[in-house]
Amino acid sequence: xxxxxxxxxxxxxxxxxxxxxxxxxxxxxxxxxxxxxxxxxxxxxxxxxxxxxxxxxxxxxxxxxxxxxxxxxxxxxxxxxxxxxxxxxxxxxxxxxxxxxxxxxxxxxxxxxxxxx
Amino acid sequence: xxxxxxxxxxxxxxxxxxxxxxxxxxxxxxxxxxxxxxxxxxxxxxxxxxxxxxxxxxxxxxxxxxxxxxxxxxxxxxxxxxxxxxxxxxxxxxxxxxx
Amino acid sequence: xxxxxxxxxxxxxxxxxxxxxxxxxxxxxxxxxxxxxxxxxxxxxxxxxxxxxxxxxxxxxxxxxxxxxxxxxxxxxxxxxxxxxxxxxxxxxxxxxxxxxxxxxxxxxxxxxxxxxxxxxxxxxxxxxxxxxxxxxxxxxxxxxxxxxxxxxxxxxxxxxxxxxxxxxxxxxxxxxxxxxxxxxxxxxxxxxxxxxxxxxxxxxxxxxxxxxxxxxxxxxxxxxxxxxxxxxxxxxxxxxxxxxxxxxxxxxxxxxxxxxxxxxxxxxxxxxxxxxxxxxxxxxxxxxxxxxxxxxxxxxxxxxxxxxxxxxxxxxxxxxxxxxxxxxxxxxxxxxxxxxxxxxxxxxxxxxxxxxxxxxxxxxxxxxxxxxxxxxxxxxxxxxxxxxxxxxxxxxxxxxxxxxxxxxxxxxxxxxxxxxxxxxxxxxxxxxxxxxxxxxxxxxxxxxxxxxxxxxxxxxxxxxxxxxxxxxxxxxxxxxxxxxxxxxxxxxxxxxxxxx
Numbered sequence: 001x002x003x004x005x006x007x008x009x010x011x012x013x014x015x016x017x018x019x020x021x022x023x024x025x026x027x028x029x030x031x032x033x034x035x036x037x038x039x040x041x042x043x044x045x046x047x048x049x050x051x052x053x054x055x056x057x058x059x060x061x062x063x064x065x066x067x068x069x070x071x072x073x074x075x076x077x078x079x080x081x082x083x084x085x086x087x088x089x090x091x092x093x094x095x096x097x098x099x100x101x102x103x104x105x106x107x108x109x110x111x112x113x114x115x116x117x
Numbered sequence: 118x119x120x121x122x123x124x125x126x127x128x129x130x131x132x133x134x135x136x137x138x139x140x141x142x143x144x145x146x147x148x149x150x151x152x153x154x155x156x157x158x159x160x161x162x163x164x165x166x167x168x169x170x171x172x173x174x175x176x177x178x179x180x181x182x183x184x185x186x187x188x189x190x191x192x193x194x195x196x197x198x199x200x201x202x203x204x205x206x207x208x209x210x211x212x213x214x215x216x
Numbered sequence: 217x218x219x220x221x222x223x224x225x226x227x228x229x230x231x232x233x234x235x236x237x238x239x240x241x242x243x244x245x246x247x248x249x250x251x252x253x254x255x256x257x258x259x260x261x262x263x264x265x266x267x268x269x270x271x272x273x274x275x276x277x278x279x280x281x282x283x284x285x286x287x288x289x290x291x292x293x294x295x296x297x298x299x300x301x302x303x304x305x306x307x308x309x310x311x312x313x314x315x316x317x318x319x320x321x322x323x324x325x326x327x328x329x330x331x332x333x334x335x336x337x338x339x340x341x342x343x344x345x346x347x348x349x350x351x352x353x354x355x356x357x358x359x360x361x362x363x364x365x366x367x368x369x370x371x372x373x374x375x376x377x378x379x380x381x382x383x384x385x386x387x388x389x390x391x392x393x394x395x396x397x398x399x400x401x402x403x404x405x406x407x408x409x410x411x412x413x414x415x416x417x418x419x420x421x422x423x424x425x426x427x428x429x430x431x432x433x434x435x436x437x438x439x440x441x442x443x444x445x446x447x448x449x450x451x452x453x454x455x456x457x458x459x460x461x462x463x464x465x466x467x468x469x470x471x472x473x474x475x476x477x478x479x480x481x482x483x484x485x486x487x488x489x490x491x492x493x494x495x496x497x498x499x500x501x502x503x504x505x506x507x508x509x510x511x512x513x514x515x516x517x518x519x520x521x522x523x524x525x526x527x528x529x530x531x532x533x534x535x536x537x538x539x540x541x542x543x544x545x546x547x548x549x550x551x552x553x554x555x556x557x558x559x560x561x562x563x564x565x566x567x568x569x570x571x572x573x574x575x576x577x578x579x580x581x582x583x584x585x586x587x588x589x590x591x592x593x594x595x596x597x598x599x600x601x602x603x604x605x606x607x608x609x610x611x612x613x614x615x616x617x618x619x620x621x622x623x624x625x626x627x628x629x630x631x632x633x634x635x636x637x638x639x640x641x642x643x644x645x646x647x648x649x650x651x652x653x654x655x656x657x658x659x660x661x662x663x664x665x666x667x668x669x670x671x672x673x674x675x676x677x678x679x680x681x682x683x684x685x686x687x688x689x690x691x692x693x694x695x696x697x698x699x700x701x702x703x704x705x706x707x708x709x710x711x712x713x714x715x716x717x
Contacts, residue, residue, distance in 0.1 A: 060197055064190050071186035074179055089224065103240060110247055129391055136384055145380055152387035159394035168401045174394075177345050177403065181390060184352045188383050191356055195363050195379055198372045 058116065065108055072101055121162035129155035142199065142206045146192045153185040225280035228287045231272040231295065232336050238264035239329035246322020258310050258680065261325040265303045265332070272299070285340050289708040293554055294339035294475050300561050301467040302332040307684035308569035309460035311576030311677075316365060316458070324364060327357035328464065335472045344393045344403040347476055348386070351440065354472045355382045358465060362457040374456025381439055381449040389436025395429035405479065433480060434501075440473035443539065444508040447532050451520075454528035459575055462524060463568030466531045467561050474538065474557065478550070482542065499543045503642050506543060509536030510645065514652040518659075523571055524581050526656060527564070530607060533653060534560060540646055541622040543639070544629040547707075552621035554706035559606070559618040559695060566688025567603040570596070573677045573685075583660055587667040593675040597664045599685050606692045608657040609650055614696035619650065621703075 079086070079094055108114055128151050135148025157178040164174025196206055203210040226233070242264065246257050272295055279286050305328065313321050334353025341347045359382060363375020397403050400411040435446060442450040454462040481502075513533030520526040538560075541553035573596070575581055590597040606615035623643050630639035677685065695702055 060193065064193055067186055067193075068190045071183055074183055078176070078179065100240075103244075107243065107247065125394075132387070136380070142376065149380075149383045149387055152384075152391065156387065156390040156394045159391065160397060163394065163398035167398055173345070173403050174397060177348075177394075177397070180345060180349060184349070184356075187356060188352070188386075191359055192376075192379050192383065195359065195372065195376050198363060198366055199376055202367065202369050202372050 061113060065105075065113065069101060069105065118162060118166045121158055121166075125155040125158040125162070128152070128158065140207050140209070142196050142208060145208075146189060146196070149192075150185060150189060153181055157181050225278060225285075228275055228278050228280040228340075229285055230275050231268045232333050232340075234271055235264065235268045235329055235333045235336070238268070239326040239333070242329065243322040243326040246325075255310050255313065255678075255680075257321040257325055258306060258313060261306050261329065262303060262680070264329065265299055265306065269296070269299045269303075272296070284343055284346050285337075286342050287340055290475070290478075291336075291340040293705060293709045294471060295336045297471050297557055297561055298332055298335040298339070298468055301464055301471070301565060302328060304561075304565040304569060304684045304687065305460045305464035305468075307680040307687075308463060308565070308572045309458075310680045311573060312458055312460060314678075315576060320364070324361065327361050331355075331357040331361070331464070331468065335468055335475075338472050339475045341479070342405055344396065344405070344480075347479060348390055348393065351389075351472065351476060352386060354469065355386070355440070358382075358461070358469060361461045362453055362465075364458050364461065368456075370456035371458065372456075374453040377449050378453045378457075385436045385439030385446070387436075388432045388439075392429040392432030392436065395425055396433070399426055399429070437473050437477045437480070438505065441470060441477065441535050441539075442532050443505050443535055444512045444532070447509070447512070450532055451525045451528040454531075455522055455525045455581075459524065459568060459572035459581075462528070463565050463572070466527070466564050466568065467557075470531065470535060470538075471557055474553070478542070478553075482550070500638060502539055503543045503638065506536045506539035507642055507645050509533060509539065510649040511536075514649045514656075518652065518656045520656070521583055522581050523583050523586070523660065526583065526660075527567060527571070530653065530656070531564065533649065534564070534607070536649075537619060537622055537646065540626055540642065543642065544625045546625060546629050548621075548628060549625040550709060551703070551707040552618075552625045554709050555621055555699070555702055556618040558702050558706065559614040559692070562688045562691030562695070563603050563606040563613075563615055566685060566692065567600065567607065569681055569684045569688065570600045570603065573675060573681050574673075577675060578673055583663055585673075586660065586664050586671070588664070588669045588671040589673065589675070590665040591670045592673060593671075596675040596677070599689055600664065601661045602689055602692060604657040604660055606696070608654045610654075612693075612696055614692045614694075614699065617696060617699050623647070 075097065076094070079090060083090065132148040132151030132155065135151065136145055139145045139148060160174040160178040160181070164172065168174060199206050199210065238261075242257060242261055245260060249256070272292065275287065277287050277289070277292070306325065309324070313324070317324055331354050334350050334355075334357070338347060338350030338354060341350050359375060359379040362378045363372050365371035393403070396408065400408040402408055402411060438446040439449070453465065457465065510533050513529045513531070513536060517526050517529035517533065520529060538553055538556050541549045541556060543549070544552075571581065574586070578585055602613065606613040609615045609619040623646060626639050626643055630636040630643075
């Protein structure tokens with residue numbers, strides 16, 4: 001129980017510090033809003049249009065390819081954890097698995113799915 | 118144990134409801150993911166509390182995650198096709214065939 | 217054969233491994249070769265399927281990967297069917313390739329091969345995890361193949377419908393599986409059986425959860441089998457998808473659902489019954505589904521004007537006939553199911569191949585555009601008529617024998633067990649629906665042969681499609697007159713499943 005108590009104290013102190021600094025800066029900073037200040041920050045340029053617009057389709061293709069390869073890595077984790085006991089067979093299997101993944105990315109590349117058309 | 122199962126059941130019901138009522142295809146996909154994740158929680162919870170020997174439940178959950186990702190990717194690809202064909206992804210668009 | 221890592225017995229998996237590698241070979245070949253390489257990719261695929269069949273014959277029965285992978289009689293029988301379905305689907309796809317999918321041949325064939333691999337894994341699995349993976353590997357490529365005409369709205373629509381239904385059903389199934397795992401403590405079907413015998417899960421405490429899990433599993437597999445009330449996707453998908461894909465779906469996906477059903481419900485769970493529920497009641501539940509499928513499929517097929525939709529409803533009805541064999545839950549019942557599926561492979565793939573040939577020529581799937589075809593291409597019309605009559609179950613053809621064995625197996629069980637009047641009712645309804653079925657099959661034949669006008673088309677099939685049609689006709693005629701080899705093959709599968717005394 002005592003460990004949890006210390007965690008609680010940490011949480012309280014952490015929140016307290018953040019709240020305190022915000023409050024302090026609110027009290028001592030000058031208050032002078034004007035139009036350019038209220039805009040979204042876009043590298044100091046005047047932003048064009050609304051930020052709620054439809055993204056280009058092409059982003060989704062990249063996102064799709066990313067999702068596939070991203071999630072397949074999940075199988076690497078248990079393999080890495082148990083690697084010591086598994087021996088050669090698991091290594092060969094994992095190499096084959098990764099080769100197949102490589103084939104996938106190679107195929108997407110060759111087919112031009114990674115090109116920004 | 119009960120809480121895990123209850124959480125899974127809630128997720129599953131939300132997903133089921135979403136699949137059946139959503140108009141937006143992306144919404145349907147998201148609801149499907151909820152349903153898969155409900156099964157995941159079940160598997161892991163059973164593995165932790167009831168079937169304590171072996172890791173079958175956790176491995177099963179991992180496979181579900183991977184397969185669901187593949188499924189979602191394919192679904193999104195088909196959604197892209199829908200967008201290309203109809204300029205919108207609501208379910209009313211693609212209801213040409215009946216009976 | 218000498219294999220590395222003998223403890224895993226990888227050689228029993230050789231056909232599947234080969235098929236998967238071949239899919240990669242096909243896709244790379246198409247990628248690296250010139251834009252339009254004629255039909256080489258297709259022939260390469262056919263060659264690969266033939267080799268896989270050969271390997272399947274060589275490896276023999278045995279277990280690999282612990283208990284995860286079993287090559288027994290059931291598995292081999294279904295693998296033969298799946299390879300046959302893949303072969304005939306590829307054979308009937310050449311025309312489509314030439315016209316519509318010129319730049320994506322490799323992907324199409326690779327997806328088809330991967331789906332076949334999934335089906336073959338499924339038929340070898342003895343365990344919930346591998347059943348799930350097999351089903352997913354079967355269906356995920358099929359989603360993509362259904363939506364393969366990227367600019368055809370019907371095809372994309374069928375793709376998304378199939379996708380949503382398919383993913384939904386597997387979510388249901390996997391949720392049900394999680395409860396089975398929790399209740400029995402294992403994902404292995406054999407160990408689940410042991411758990412059932414030991415604990416006798418009953419209504420009341422945990423039994424209700426069990427029932428819920430079983431309903432979800434049944435719904436999930438019912439979707440794949442397109443059994444009513446889970447059938448609505450089938451006609452839309454069959455109509456919109458490319459015709460070879462629809463053909464592959466009708467036999468392959470159905471077979472996959474069937475083997476999963478047999479493994480989980482007939483083999484794995486037959487020991488599960490509560491005091492209120494005799495083992496016989498399993499049969500009754502399946503029987504109700506079967507009756508619904510037969511009636512609904514056959515009645516709705518009558519009003520269709522699109523031949524692919526008609527075949528879709530007919531395939532729903534055929535699934536009903538197949539499930540009747542399951543009702544018996546006996547060795548002869550399972551054998552008749554196997555026989556039915558084998559004959560169905562020839563007749564249905566043949567019919568779809570004929571439709572594909574006609575569609576490639578005319579671009580139409582309407583029944584009325586078949587009018588007067590017998591005058592210009594009598595041979596083609598006769599072939600089509602043979603397939604349709606076999607599906608309807610007219611005596612000299614194999615379809616009749618298939619239906620006969622299915623019904624006979626149920627009558628046989630009904631005679632031996634008490635309180636089985638509902639089985640006779642079911643057989644009666646089944647026979648009645650075949651009359652409806654005859655009506656719509658004969659309608660197509662009537663349009664082709666007895667229409668006053670002469671058709672403007674003269675059918676010319678590419679060589680592989682001709683071969684597929686020939687295989688179909690020979691299968692239907694030969695096994696109608698001489699069914700013994702298939703019957704023996706099919707009887708073998710019952711030795712690998714376990715049944716009630």
